Amino acid sequence: MASATFTRSAEVEALLQHECKTVAKDLLHQPGPDFLDRCFVPSNRTPQVLRALGQLYHHGRLAGTGYMSILPVDQGIEHTAGSSFGPNPIYFDPENIIRLAVEGGCNAVATTFGTFGTVARKYAHKIPFVVKINHNELLTYPNKFDQILFGSVEEAWNLGATAVGATIYFGSDESNRQIQEVSAAFERAHELGMATVLWCYTRNNAFKTADKDYHVAADLTGQANHLGVTIGADIIKQKLPENNGGFTTLKFGKTHPAMYESLSSDNPIDLTRYQVVNCYMGRIGLINSGGESLGAGDRDQAIKTAIINKRAGGQGLISGRKAFQRPFAEGVELLNAIQDIYLDESITLA
Structure with a gap:
């Protein structure tokens, strides 16, 4: 298979050459064409859920590889529609969101009840739907940060959903209620034969100090992943870790020196591997978010994130703003560039 085309900067070369000396790759349940058979068939997932997972893993350019590329567009609610679609107003029309995922060769598209509700009959048979069932809305003044349900699991099923998605703000004052709501929703989704994706x-x-943002600390995000897997998520979405030591700096929770000395390091691949480890050693796939769009450097940044995720043992990227906040054809090209990293057999687990 041909190698992916990208700028081989010194930073990228270092990532490609990195040797992981923390958790050995042989201990991981590695992505691959037989991932469903190895990791989900022995589980409590029903044949209907296995079929839904098969639809996710066997669609788009990454079909049959064990890797996944998802287009997520819930920012119209989470970040306001104007700020999200202002750079590219065609996406105020929700059909273009689905078109971008289809033409971009994605495994699935994750978006809102409203988006799917307008075009469900036209596209439900063309690409798997991941219906996002809860959101943080920003119209309340002053702004508050709480994930609330926008619809039911049954409504998602009626829209033709292959999976439901939800967010939990772990560590927030509202997290106990969110855990209970999402746990119940995921149980119902599995009863109806849908897969589940959790934004952890x-x-x-308090997680943000004067000099560091521990919302992206490997120890805190790793524990969020562990909780997400425990309540029945089939796929975990997580931000790429940027640092470590959230528990020790903020002086809460329980830790062990191994979390910082032997299970991880300062290298971004090792930090991300700690996230994979907390997904039951990779039995549940980790997909990292693509992050905000910063303009001209988006393609290189997305490729770097994909290399980190893949070499750590993750299963793909869920990248939205970098794709839809640019001209349509460029968005397709960016999604394809990410997918090419996972199709490149020369880029292996560290």
Whole structure:
């Protein structure tokens, strides 16, 4: 298979050459064409859920590889529609969101009840739907940060959903209620034969200090992943880790020196591997978010994130703003560039 085309900067070369000396790759349940048979068939997932997972893993350019590329567009609610679609107003029309995922060769598209509700009959048979069932809305003044349900699991099923998605703000004052709501929703989704995807985000003002943002610390996000897998998520979405030591710096939780000395390091691949480890050693796939769009450097940044995720043992990227906040054809090209990293057999687990 041909190698992916990207700028081989010194930073990228270092990532490609990195040797992981923390958790050995042989201990991981590695992505691959037989991932469903190895990791989900022995589980409590029903044949209907296995079929839904098969639809996710066997669609788009990454079909049959064990890797996944998802287009997520819930920012119209989470970040306001104007700020999200202002750079490219065609996406105020929700059909273009689905078109971008289809033409971009994605495994699935994750978006809102409203988007799917307008075009479900036209596209439900063309690409798997991941219906996002809860959101943080920003119209309340002053702004508050709480994930609330926008619809039911049954409504998602009626829209033709292959999976439901939800967010929990672990660490927030509202996290106990969110855990209970999402746990019940995921149980119902599995009863109806749908897969489940959980945005395992941390959220607490105390997690951000004067010099560091521990919302993206490997130890905190790793524990969020562990909780997400425990409540029945089939796929975990997490931000790429940027640092470590959230528990020790903020002086809460339980830790062990191994978390910082032997299970991880300062290298971004090792930090991300700690996230994979907390997904039951990779039995549940980790997909990292693509992050905000910063303009001209988006392609290189997305490729770097994909290399980190793949070499750590993750299963793909869920990248939205970098794709839809640019001209349509460029968005397709960016999604394809990410996918090419996972199709490049020369880029292996560290």
